[in-house]
Amino acid sequence: MSTSALNEQQPVGAILNMLGLLGISSILMVAFFYQLALGELPCPLCLLQRAGFIAIGMGFVFNMRLGERPSHYAMILMASLVTGFISMRQVSLHLAPGDPGYGSALFGLHFYTWALIAAIGVVCYVALVFVLKDATGKRDGDAALNGAASNTVFAIFTLLVAANLLSTVLECGAGQCGDNPVRYLLLM
Secondary structure (H helix, E strand, C coil): CCHHHHHHHCHHHHHHHHHHHHHHHHHHHHHHHHHHHCCCCCCHHHHHHHHHHHHHHHHHHHHHHHCCCHHHHHHHHHHHHHHHHHHHHHHHHCCCCCCCCCCCEECCEEHHHHHHHHHHHHHHHHHHHHHHHHHHCCCCCCCCCCCHHHHHHHHHHHHHHHHHHHHHHHHHCCCCCCCCCCCCCCCC
16 A cells, blocks of 8 residues: 555544544533523533543544544543443433433433433444544554644533533532532522
8 A cells, every 4th residue: 555545544533533522522512502591400410421421522532632542442432331321320210100301302302311322322433433444444543633623623622621610610519419400509
């Protein structure tokens, strides 16, 4: 295989990692929109799911900024599994007949159900990344992805992480979050 052909194939994994981070940012953005626009404060399990998505996003960030490594993909997969288990726990809490669930629904499903679907989707996405990287002949050690698109996606994710951290501190203060939050503890 020629050097020019290899250089054309090299960014496949990096681009897929950038798209993965964009997907995680979209999840956080929708949850944050519901929190701010509709006043639906996240419960403790919801906050743990957000932290799980942030950990997934960090794996994509590491791949984008430091180059792809198996340990970064392992972080994504482990965070996806933990997020999925937290989501399954919350789904199981609302399985009783007549239980309306927590928060409003999006397309008929509550956010914790979507979080479970997304966590499974991330595992499938990483598998797809591996298949596509294998099909293009480029495996581990891709160079870091730099450029305007990469920097923009990174900035969006960073702002969402900071905003979620700030809103969690405002909601919970320095203590344990309430089971069914209705107001920001530090704003009232």
